[in-house]
Amino acid sequence: MKYFFFLSFLLFSGSVFSQNKTELLKLQIDSIFTETQGDFALAFKDLSLEERSVYINEHENFHAASTMKTPVMIEVFNQAEAGQFSLGDSLFVKNGFKSILDGSSFSLELGRDSGEHLYSLIGKKRSIKDLIIDMISQSSNLATNILIELVDAKNVNKSMRELGAKNINVLRGVEDMKAYEAGLSNSTTAYDLMLIFEALAKGQAVNPRADKQMLEILRLQQHTDLIPALLPKEVEIANKTGWITGVHHDSALVKLADGRSYVVVLLSKNMEDMEAGTQMLAGISKIIYDLMINNP
Numbered sequence: 001m002k003y004f005f006f007l008s009f010l011l012f013s014g015s016v017f018s019q020n021k022t023e024l025l026k027l028q029i030d031s032i033f034t035e036t037q038g039d040f041a042l043a044f045k046d047l048s049l050e051e052r053s054v055y056i057n058e059h060e061n062f063h064a065a066s067t068m069k070t071p072v073m074i075e076v077f078n079q080a081e082a083g084q085f086s087l088g089d090s091l092f093v094k095n096g097f098k099s100i101l102d103g104s105s106f107s108l109e110l111g112r113d114s115g116e117h118l119y120s121l122i123g124k125k126r127s128i129k130d131l132i133i134d135m136i137s138q139s140s141n142l143a144t145n146i147l148i149e150l151v152d153a154k155n156v157n158k159s160m161r162e163l164g165a166k167n168i169n170v171l172r173g174v175e176d177m178k179a180y181e182a183g184l185s186n187s188t189t190a191y192d193l194m195l196i197f198e199a200l201a202k203g204q205a206v207n208p209r210a211d212k213q214m215l216e217i218l219r220l221q222q223h224t225d226l227i228p229a230l231l232p233k234e235v236e237i238a239n240k241t242g243w244i245t246g247v248h249h250d251s252a253l254v255k256l257a258d259g260r261s262y263v264v265v266l267l268s269k270n271m272e273d274m275e276a277g278t279q280m281l282a283g284i285s286k287i288i289y290d291l292m293i294n295n296p
Contacts, residue, residue, distance in 0.1 A: 004282040026054045036280045038271035043194035048260045062267045064186040065242030066139045068170045075156040077210045089281035090125035097145050101178040108175050115140030117269050138219040145173035163199050190265040197263045201253050210237040226250035246271045
C-alpha cells in the first residue's frame with residue numbers, strides 16, 4: 001500500500017513539525033486514510049505546544065464502542081467525590097439489566113465479553129474501584145453495565161457537556177440489543193474524546209487527585225494493539241480502546257521521557273479488513289510519536 005511510502009518519509013523527516021508544517025502531516029495522514037478501506041478520524045494535540053495539533057474528520061460521529069467507558073469512569077469518580085458513595089463501597093455482581101427501549105430484561109453473553117473472571121463472581125460483592133478497573137483495563141461489559149446503572153447514563157452525558165464534549169453520547173449499557181436495533185447506540189467524535197483525555201491530563205475532569213487515579217487505571221490497559229502497539233515499551237500510555245465489527249478505536253494520553261505529553265485519538269468504521277485497518281492506525285500512532293521525539 002502506498003501509505004508505507006508516506007510512513008517511511010515521515011519517520012525520517014525531523015522537521016515536519018517545525019515552521020508550522022503540521023498541515024503537511026495532516027495531508028499525508030489524510031492520504032493514508034484515503035488509501036485504506038474504511039472511514040477514519042484523528043484528533044492529535046501536543047499539550048506542551050497546543051498549536052501543534054492535527055484534526056481529520058474530528059467532528060464526525062462514530063459508534064463509541066468501548067471508548068464510552070472512559071466517560072463512565074469519570075462520572076463514577078465525579079459522584080464519589082461528591083459524596084454519593086465511596087469507591088471502596090461494594091456492589092453485587094449481577095447479569096440482568098433493563099433495556100432503555102422498553103424496560104425489558106437482557107443479560108450479557110460470557111463469550112462476547114472481556115474480563116471473564118467477573119462472571120464467576122455473580123451473586124457476590126465487588127468494590128466499585130475494582131469494577132472500574134475491570135471496565136477499563138479488561139474492557140468488561142458486565143462491569144460497565146453495573147456502573148452505568150449506578151450513576152445513570154444521563155449524568156455521564158451531563159458531565160461530558162460540562163467538559164465541553166458536546167457530541168459524545170452515552171445512552172445505554174452494552175449489549176442492549178433492542179435499543180441497538182432501534183438505532184439507540186452510544187456515539188462519539190475524535191474531538192470529544194481528545195477533550196476528555198486533555199481534561200484528565202490537566203486535572204480538570206473531576207479534580208487533580210481523582211484524575212491522577214483515573215490515569216493510573218487507564219495505564220493498566222491490557223488491550224494495546226493500536227496506539228501503543230509500535231511504541232517503545234517504556235513510553236507511559238494511558239489509553240482506552242473500543243471495537244465491534246468493522247470498528248476499532250483507541251484514545252490515549254502519551255507521556256514522553258522528557259515530560260511532554262500529547263493526546264491522540266484514532267477512530268474507524270466500515271472496515272472490511274480489521275487487521276489491515278488496525279495495522280494502519282498503529283502506524284499513524286508511530287508517525288506521531290516519532291515526530292514528537294524528533295521535534296522537541
